[in-house]
Amino acid sequence: MHSRTIQRLPTNGIELNTVIEGSGPLVILLHGWPQCWYLWRHQIDPLAAAGFRVAVPDQRGFGGSSRPPAVSDYNIRALAADVDGLASALGHEDYIVVGQDWGCVVAWYTALLHAGRCRAVMGLSVPFWRMSRDTVDPPGLENNFWYMRYMQDEGVVEAELERDLERSLKVLYYGLSAESPPGSWINQTSFPRDSGLLDALPARETLPAWVTPEDFEVYLASYRESGFRGPCNWYRNIATSADAVPELAEARFRQPAAFAAGAEDDVLLYDPEWRENFPRDFDDLRFIELIEGAGHWVQAEKPEETTALILRFLQQID
Numbered sequence: 001m002h003s004r005t006i007q008r009l010p011t012n013g014i015e016l017n018t019v020i021e022g023s024g025p026l027v028i029l030l031h032g033w034p035q036c037w038y039l040w041r042h043q044i045d046p047l048a049a050a051g052f053r054v055a056v057p058d059q060r061g062f063g064g065s066s067r068p069p070a071v072s073d074y075n076i077r078a079l080a081a082d083v084d085g086l087a088s089a090l091g092h093e094d095y096i097v098v099g100q101d102w103g104c105v106v107a108w109y110t111a112l113l114h115a116g117r118c119r120a121v122m123g124l125s126v127p128f129w130r131m132s133r134d135t136v137d138p139p140g141l142e143n144n145f146w147y148m149r150y151m152q153d154e155g156v157v158e159a160e161l162e163r164d165l166e167r168s169l170k171v172l173y174y175g176l177s178a179e180s181p182p183g184s185w186i187n188q189t190s191f192p193r194d195s196g197l198l199d200a201l202p203a204r205e206t207l208p209a210w211v212t213p214e215d216f217e218v219y220l221a222s223y224r225e226s227g228f229r230g231p232c233n234w235y236r237n238i239a240t241s242a243d244a245v246p247e248l249a250e251a252r253f254r255q256p257a258a259f260a261a262g263a264e265d266d267v268l269l270y271d272p273e274w275r276e277n278f279p280r281d282f283d284d285l286r287f288i289e290l291i292e293g294a295g296h297w298v299q300a301e302k303p304e305e306t307t308a309l310i311l312r313f314l315q316q317i318d
Contacts, residue, residue, distance in 0.1 A: 004044075006037075006064070009057075011085030012078065014066035016057040018086065022048025025318055026092040028083055029056045032101020032125075033231050034161075034172055035297075036063045036222040038215070039100065042303030043310060050311055051318075055086060059103065061230020063222040071154070074233040076131075076241045080110040084117060093117065096317060098310060100124035100299060101267075102234055105131075112251045120256045120317045122310060125265055125296055127278040130248075131241040145191040145200045151235040158228040160196050165223050167205075168198060169216070175201040178264040178295035179208050185266035185296070210300045253282045258313040260287075262294030262301060286316055 004019045019037050021044050029047075031039040037056040047054045058065040060082055061074060068074075083106060087095040094117045099107030104126040111121035129135075136148045151157045161168040175184050180202055188200035207216055237244070259278070261268055268274060279285050291298055291305045299306040 008064075009086060009089040011083075011089050012081040014060060014068065014082065016060065016066070016082060016086060017064040018055050018057040019044065020056075020090070021045065021054045022051070023053050024051040025053065026087055026090060026095040027052045027054050027314065028086060028095055028097045029054065030059060030083065030097065030099035030103030030106050031056075031062070032099070032103045032105075033234065034169065034223065034228070035101065035103075036219065038218045038222070039297070039300060041215070041300075043299055043307050046307050046311065047314070050314065052314060053090070053092075055090060057082075057086060058222070058226075059106070061233060062226050064225055067226060067230040071233050071236045074230070075237045075244045076106070076109050077113065077244050079106045079234070080113045083107075083110045084114040087117065094119045096120040096122075096314065098122040098124070101126060101296065108253075109245070109248075111253055111255060111257070112248050113245065115254060118255065120313070121253065122258045122260070122313050124259075124298055124306070125261045125267055127259060127261075127268070127271065127274045128253075128281055129271060129274075129277075131238045133239045136235075136239045141189055143193050144189045145193055145195040146189060147197050147200075148235055148238060150195075150197055151232050152239075154229075154236070157197060157232050160198060161228045165220055166216075169219055169223065170204045170207060171198050171201050173211060173297065174204040174208050176266065176296035177208050177210070177301055178262060178293055180295070182264065183266065183269075186269050208301075210297065254284070256284045256286055256313075256317055257282050258286045258288075258309070260289045260291060260298065260306065260309045262296060262298040263290040263292045264294065265296045265298070267296055286313060 104123040191200040
């Protein structure tokens with residue numbers, strides 16, 4: 001499972017280290033923060049066995065992929081163009097994209113910006129919403145800790161997380177998973193504004209059940225290579241994302257779409273009315289499913305259930 005062939009593919013002026021398996025219609029799987037291609041370890045073979053060509057990149061700034069230095073190099077238009085260019089590099093006219101966490105955000109925007117080629121989109125964990133300055137600086141939380149705002153100052157969160165990579169990843173993976181007490185992640189807003197990210201989350205010295213020691217070594221190697229600057233630059237573009245894609249202000253999803261998340265994912269609490277609001281932007285939303293017993297890292301916490309939902313969607317399309 002750990003010995004995958006990784007190809008370095010040119011796209012959109014950079015190169016992405018990408019795992020490729022199978023043959024058939026192209027499905028691109030996008031990880032989020034703080035993850036890497038390995039988040040999808042349980043889905044790659046089942047999707048390939050079902051007749052799809054599966055491409056799983058380390059996204060821009062992560063792992064062994066290109067890490068441009070400027071914050072502006074990580075704007076949402078560039079991230080979506082990376083995905084579209086990956087399909088071209090693999091010789092495909094069209095593709096399906098499935099994303100989780102930040103990869104889900106990129107999947108949504110790829111479907112909107114490249115609607116002529118992205119023929120279906122499935123999101124995990126993060127319902128579509130139009131990011132704005134309020135996303136980074138939520139009204140009413142001026143004196144409280146909020147991780148997106150904390151990440152805006154270059155170098156601060158990098159220094160905190162890189163001080164002890166093992167501890168940082170354990171705390172982050174645990175704090176957003178169903179193993180942590182309910183509300184562990186969203187409870188960061190009860191801490192004062194000048195807290196650190198790790199201070200605002202439950203301490204954790206052991207690995208969550210869904211991460212083996214061998215898995216954790218893969219993650220550690222990825223972050224030892226990339227550090228956190230590139231991955232955190234994604235957050236530094238949230239406030240300006242609407243300005244980067246003005247043509248999407250009223251855009252709708254025309255292609256088939258689906259959404260799944262862990263029932264215990266605190267990210268769903270960002271918009272308590274997401275179940276009502278989210279479907280309004282879609283013409284062909286096939287299903288919304290919540291997976292019991294899973295938090296944010298749904299495809300690793302509940303791999304069989306998540307894989308079944310992805311295959312359900314893909315088989316509706318093909």
